[in-house]
Amino acid sequence: MMEEGEGEKPTGDSEPVPQTQQLCRYYSQGRRCNFGKKCRFLHVRDNAKTHEKKTITTPSQSDATSPNSEVPGGNEGHRPPPTSNSTVAPAASRRPCRYFISGHCTMEDRCRFWHPPQFTTVEDPPIPCTRPVQRNPPVPRPSILQEVKLHDLTEEVVNQLRDTEIKQLKKRFPKDQLIIQERGDGKVTYYRTTVEATDPDWPFDLKEIDIMVSFPDNYPQEIFTLDIPLDQNLPPVMSRHVQQASLEWLQAKHATNLLLGKVELLFRPFLRWLDRSLERLFTEGARQLKKDIDLEKAGLQFISYQELQATVCEKSASDTADADEDVSDEGKLEKTEGERTMERGKHQEVPGCDEGQQQEENDEEASHLVENIKISDPRRGTEVKLLGLRLGENTATVVAHQITVCLQCNRCKVTADLTLTGRTPCSAQCEKCSASINAAFRPCMLHHYSDVLGYLDLHNAAPADLVLQECELIVGCLSCSQDGPVQQNLSYGQTKEFNCEHCYSRLSILAESTRFQYIQPRTNKTGPSACEGTYKTIRDPSVQKGKPLPDKGTCKHYKQSHRWLRFPCCGRAYPCDVCHDEDQDHPMELATRMICGYCAKEQPYSSGKACITCGSMMTRGARTSHWEGGLGCRNKVKMNRNDRHKYANTNKTISRKAASEKK
Incomplete structure (x- = not known):
């Protein structure tokens, strides 16, 4: 007997008997067949519109030579090519199926995209299927030219890229939001537009910013110029910060492309970066604006290192010009060679000196502008010492990068906060009496055997308090010998514990209080001449351990309270809570420490108890x-x-x- 699914072989005179093939039960039910095209069952779905029956009649072997027969050796179950009457679009006009190209398409014959043929030609002999069928590489999608290799870059390509960037700019922004300005010669064109933040949770009231760009002739071989106009609602400080950060990003992106050997259109990537980073840039710019406002209220003016260096260069250039004039008028001026050398200064070109030595001389003069910072004797001025300093086991050294000190005017006794660094001195003006105040800070290294934070060089002012909570400290780890910053909110009497950024060792710092002590300068003169001359009055610090506080710690609000309270919200000491609210604009927190008004001893807060040092009742x-x-x-x-x-x-x-x- 014959098995089910097999047909009888045709005889010589009889007509061919059609053979039937069973359907694949997995494929017909809409599931995936693991055998794929190797499956010996027919892959036809029950609900397919193109098939009305569950079986297909295939021609016998005798019809293999007919013109409509399939290719010999072809896999069974493959559908025949569509006829001319089919409604399916031709393959050349359809997009290829990306899933079929990548390996497998679950839609199979029902997919509306083109499945490229993977069969051999008729002329080639059939190849046995011993390997998995390799798919063709994915067809790249057509796109606008955005980047070009450097070796393919020509003048024509550069002009094409520049024109493409300008066209995209004009299409992106409507005409009412794009302002085109041309210079008088007509060579440089500026495009001014408004960029709005797309973040739905935008925290600021100002949501947009105006930018002005200009594309040079050789763009994108060099970056486009970017300016933030000042005639908008954005403060100038924030505008400069956004412009500086944008230029740094453009230069870094352009340098990276050059290392990769390509050039790229950067305007649209810059807009995406600006949209993502606009909140961060606004926040950083607002912090700088607040710092400038606080300095302006305190009567201070911050001068950056770049401006100071530019001033030094201008001064050196003017001195060099004056020296050249002195040399040209050598016959008219009756001066000795030594006097000319003194007038020319260190910026005069000396025979035998190279450019490196002249640069060193310029740096030396720039350093001389910073008074009392680089001196031979470090123990000079007002010493700042942290009392009760305790460093953790793995804490090696501590260096103050920036401190905030409360200074008191010698003339009118008005106090104000001043932020000092070890690089440049600060000059301020008293709000009440307009007296000039100069201050500089020279940091020292704190370790287990030294508790001196640094030295202050003050003029017309005396230190009152050190705001430890706003000081920036650099801590050295004993385990990995690496330095790292200390997080803020370092308070008196509280152990600050944190981990090293490199080896994650446990570090800790504790300071009980701060002591200011003026160090008398050393005099080398002896005899009666040492007592002659004028004396410069130096006022002792207003807060000294063992001596009473100003007015014994009282204020106009509380006459019987002989103490100062240190509030943890800002880390500053005030006689009472009313004085704190008059000077600060943040909510007050209850004080945790106090300073005795009779002996200036800082100690934990206690009510109705005497001082732990002098035994005096502070209330x-x-x-x-x-x-x-x-x-x-x-x-x-x-x-x-x-x-x-x-x-x-x-x-x-x-x-x-x-x-x-x-x-």
């Missing part, structure tokens, strides 16, 4: 003329007559026996 005593449960007055003679305890038991009867015993 008025609780003893009154009333009984107060035994805590007040106990002498009935001095007791207030309105107190019922004054006359208690005065009318009590006493027995004769008790009276006789008393006698």
Whole structure:
């Protein structure tokens, strides 16, 4: 008997009997067949519109030579090519299926995209299927020219890229938002437009920024110029910060492309970067703006290192020009060679000196502008010492990168905060008496055997307090010998624990209080001449350990409170909470430490207790003329007559026996 699914072989005179093939049950049910095209069953779905029956009649072997027969050796179950009457679009006009190209398309015959043929030609012999069929590489999608290799870059390609960038710019922004400005010669064109943030959770009221770009003739071989106009609602400080950050990003992106050997159109990537980074740039610019406003309120002016260096270069150039004029007028001026050398200064070109030596001389003069920072004797000025300093086991060194100190004017006794660094001095003006105040800070290294934070060089001012909470410190780890910054909020009397950024070792710092001590300068003169001359009055620090505070710690609000309170919200010390609210604009937190008004000893806050050093009561005593449960007055003679305890038991009867015993 013959098995099911097999047909009878045709005889010589009889007509061919069609053979039937079973359907694949996995494919017909809409599932995936693991055999794919190697499956010996027919891949036809039940619900396919193109197939009305579950079986297909295939021609016999005798019809293989007919013109409509399939290719010999072809896989069974493959559908025949579509006829001319089919409604399917031709393959050349359809997009290739990306899933079929990548390896497998679950839609198979129902996919509306083109499946490229993977079969051999008719002329080639059939190849046995011993390997998995290799798919063709994915067809690249057509796109606008955005980047070009450097070796393919020509003048024509450069002009094409530049024109493409300008066309994209004009298409991106409507005409009412794009302003085109041309220079007088007509060579440089500026495009000004408004960029708006797309973040739905934008935190600022100002949501847009105007930018002005210009594309040079050889763009994109060099980056385009970017300017942030100042005639908008954005403050100038924030505008400069956004412009500087944008130029740094463009230069870094362009340098990276050059290393990769290509050039790229950078305007659209720059817009995407600006949209993502605009909130961060606004936040950083707002911080700089707040710092400038605080300095302006304090009467200070911050001069950056670049401006200082530019001033030094201009001064050196003017001195060199004056020196050349002196040399040209050598016959007219009757001066010695030594006097000319003194007038020319260090910027004069000396025979035998190279450019490196001249640059060193310029740097030396720039350093001389910073007074009392690089001196031979470091122990000079006002010493800043951290009392009760305790460093952790793995904490090697601590160096102050920036400190905030509270200074008191010598003339009008007004206090103000001043931020100092070890690089440049600061000049300020008193808000009340307009006196000139100069200050400089020379940091020292803190370690287990030294608690000196640094030295202050002050003029017309005296230190009052060190705001430790706003100081920036650099800590050296003993385990990995690496330095790292300390997080802020370092408070007095509290151990600050943190981990090293490199080896994650546990580090800690503790400081109880700060002491300011003026160091008298050393004099080398001896004899009567040492006492001659003028004396410069140096005022001692207003807060010294062992001496009373100004007005013994009292204020106009509380006359009987002889102490200062240190508030943890800002780390500053004030006589009372009202004084804190008058000077600060943030919510007050309850004080955790206090400074004695009689001996200036800083200690934990306590109410109604005496100082731990001098034993003085910092607040008025609780003893009154009333009984107060035994805590007040106990002498009935001095007791207030309105107190019922004054006359208690005065009318009590006493027995004769008790009276006789008393006698």
